[in-house]
Amino acid sequence: MATDTLSITLSALADPTRRAILARLAEGAATVKELAAPFAISGPAISKHLRVLERAGLISRGREAQRRPCRLEAAPLAEVAEWAEEFRRHWDASYDRLDEYLRHLQREERNDDDRT
């Protein structure tokens, strides 16, 4: 298991339930009970997901014994976006190639129309 910050963040994000929890917390703090409600999984399973997110610094938890509301900590996501953005010219390039190909098809089609 990699132990650098970015790997820990990416590994914590590699689960749809954990990403859904972060999306929910982006709308505001929530208790474990509130977070568990939309998912068809057990309380302990949610708690395990929250521990993974907390260890990755993606959420923080209040200290009030009863509620302990969870809050989004978005800073590690900036590092993820920054890392992925480095590759933008590469995915842009593939879109450009696709664009060029579609324009080529349209030209072919127009030429066919001209001939008819």
Next chain:
Amino acid sequence: MATDTLSITLSALADPTRRAILARLAEGAATVKELAAPFAISGPAISKHLRVLERAGLISRGREAQRRPCRLEAAPLAEVAEWAEEFRRHWDASYDRLDEYLRHLQREERNDDDRT
């Protein structure tokens, strides 16, 4: 193990060696031998990393039996960037709070200077 595309991509990226391989391929196609050179790990270990990246659709491999050069396939990274960008206002907000705090400190400092 989650099996949705984004989870598979994030899981493949959660390793510094695999991210370094993608950074190298961003500069151009390379053979397994060329990719292995900068790393102090065995050929089989590199091959295992390449299989993970290939399964995630992050690289493709040529079909020539001897060389089989690897190429970057950046499209899945667009999905990662797009997902993380959704949270930009949250990390911008934490930077804003830090900014405000630093300006507050500077004002305090100026006030102290005025009093001396």
